[in-house]
Amino acid sequence: MARHDARNWHDCSKMTGLLCLVLSILVQYGASGQRVKVEPEVLSYPGQTVNLRCAFTDPTGIQLTMVTWIYEPRDGERINIAVFHPNFDPNYPDSPVRGRVSFKPTPPVLASPSIQITDVQMTDEGKYICEYATYPIGNEQGITYLVMLAKPRNMATIVTVVAGTKTVTVAKCESVDGRPAAQISWVTTANGNGTTVSKPGADNTVTVNSEYRMVPTAADNGKDISCVVTHRTQVKAESYPLKLAVQYAPQVTIVGYDNNWYVGRTNVLLTCQANGNPVPLSVMWKTMSGEMPDTVQINGNELKVLKVDDAVNTTFVCEVKNRIGTGRDQITAMVREPSVNPSNAGVVAGAVIGSLLALLLVAALIAVLVTRSRRQQQGYRANGGSDMKTRIFGGGKKASKNGTSGGTGSGGVGGGNNNGPIYVYDENSSHQGLAEKNNHHQPLTIGGRPEVVATTPTAQDILLSNELDDAERRKFDELEEDERYDHFSGGAPILQLRPPHDQEDIMGEYLDDDMESQRDGSVISRTAVYV
Incomplete structure (x- = not known):
């Protein structure tokens, strides 16, 4: 039905839209209410054969008298193309389709008088009306649209x-x-x-x-x-x-200038980019001053400055042409003074490394000072002067419970018992040796009566003299590390005193009562004998 309406609308193209719509509705309504049944539309290409079918569906109480096929061109009047009466032979009046139209089947049947058109042409398009003459209801008809198709x-x-x-x-x-x-x-x-x-x-x-x-x-x-x-x-x-395809004059842009042209910079490049339709034919570089600097090289659309100097402090112009017109762009170069430090990455790296090394050096120095300070707190050093001084090598261990230690008895100085002999080292002596050895006693007057004090040689004297017996060597080797000498400085030996926690092992209170500290960090005995 939609195709039928479209066909009606097409045939009424010369009429107003509203009138054509009304006619189309009336035609369709009338066709659907008739007893004559036909195909609403038949499609065909030129040169083909088409069949236009027609039938009277309900002839009850109706006498069918005659049937006529009528052709109505798109722009023309109605023409009878085929007539059939049961009492006569089929008749084909003059028409554009005469000779190509015939009833089918042959002989025709009044109840279904279909026709056939051979070798259809584009001009055969139009309405084909199957009209019955009946009694007593009069004429009844059905319309078929023949649509000729041509693929463009x-x-x-x-x-x-x-x-x-x-x-x-x-x-x-x-x-x-x-x-x-x-x-x-x-x-x-x-x-x-x-x-x-x-x-x-x-x-x-x-x-x-x-x-x-x-x-x-x-x-x-x-x-x-x-x-x-x-x-x-x-x-x-x-x-x-x-x-x-739109042709236009070249559109030009100069790229490559970074606003950092300083004196002495080398190999800076400007590129002239252009697009146009048709493709640009030529590229020309020039300056506003009219003269191209000597340090400039031009290669097509590229301009290279070999070395930046005051001569390139100008405006560069690029012109591009094609058949439509000319396009241009320009850039003004500003030459600057050279940077003091164009790249300080190396300087920064060096500064960082130097700072780290300096910190490591300071840390090492502090560690050395702290270690030395701790050692000085545990012992005293001799000042290395030329004066003769007496050093205490060390006392004996605690006496046994019965008070015997192999010494001179209980009558030591200050009530203490000196467990071993005290040796005197004479720095000014021509012999540079021991004043006394092997428990040689020298007199000393204390409180108006003579006393005997044994002098003890220093560790250096003992080691140099090679007179240590096996027992003394084992005793010396068994001394704790803190009880030995660190080193010798100057001409005099250095004594490493026992730490405070070892003072309990020293027999008597000799060290506490007899030793006297000096300003240079050394200590001397009050009872030492100076030669």
């Missing part, structure tokens, strides 16, 4: 235009010799509109021309545009993709 030749082309300010045609699409007329539409992102015009073609066909019109710009060049053709003979719409 479709094509689409691009029109090359120049960018401007006027509306021009940029693309064309054409559907030639189609039947019925094709429908053309455009698909694109360009800002324009399509216009369509139809005109009669050969053998009752229709040719449709469509154009896409717009104001072209350089930005539209290369944009996609498609012509879409829809036709009844095609299974689906056909699309013809194109690209807009």
Whole structure:
């Protein structure tokens, strides 16, 4: 039914839209209410044979008298093309289809008088009416539309235009010799509109021309545009993709200037980039001053400055030409004084490494000072002077519980018992040796009576003298590390005193009562004998 309505609308193209719609509704309503049954529409291509069927479905109580087929062209009057009366032979009056039309079957049957048209032509398109003469209800009819189809030749082309300010045609699409007329539409992102015009073609066909019109710009060049053709003979719409072709003068841009041209900089490069349609033909570099500096080399669209100096403190211009016109761009170079430190990465790295080394050196120095301070707190050093001094090598261990230690008895100085002999080292002696050895006693007067004090040699004296027996060597070796001498400085030996926690092992209070500290860090005995 929809196709039938479309056909009615097409045939009423010269009438107003409202009137055509009313007629289409009336025709369809009348056809559906008649007893004469026909096909609403028959499609055919030129040269084919078509069958137009007709039948009277319910002849009860009705007398069928005669049937007539009438042809009504799209633009013309009705013409009888075939007549049949049961009492006579079929008749085919003069018509455009005479000789090609006949009743089927043969002989015809009044209840179903279908006709056949051979070698149909495009001009055979139109209405075909099967009309019955009956009694007593009068004439009854049914209408069939014969639609002739012709597949069109479709094509689409691009029109090359120049960018401007006027509306021009940029693309064309054409559907030639189609039947019925094709429908053309455009698909694109360009800002324009399509216009369509139809005109009669050969053998009752229709040719449709469509154009896409717009104001072209350089930005539209290369944009996609498609012509879409829809036709009844095609299974689906056909699309013809194109690209807009807009010609324009070159658009030029100079790149490469970083605003850091300083005196002495080498191999700086400027590039002249240009795009245009058609492709630019020539590139020319020049300066606003008219003279190109000697340190400049030009190679096509590249300008290289071999060495920056005051001569390149100018404006460089790049001109590009094509058939449409000329485009240009310019850049003004500002030459600066050379930077003091163009790159201080190495300086920074050196400073960081130097700082780390300095910190490590300071840390090592502090560690040494702390270690030395701790050692000085545990013992005293001799000042290394030239004066003769007496040093205490060490006392004996605690006496046994019965008070015997192999010494001189209990009558020591200050009430203490000196467990071993005290030796005197004479620095000024020509012998540079021991004043007394092997428990040689020397007199000493204390409190008006003579006392005997044994002098003890220093560790250096004992070691140098090689007179230590095996027992004394084992005793010396068994001394703790803190009880030995650190080293000797100057001419006099250095005594490492026992730490405070070992003073309990020293017999008596000799050391506490007898030793006296000096300003240079050394200690001397109050009871020492000086020679």
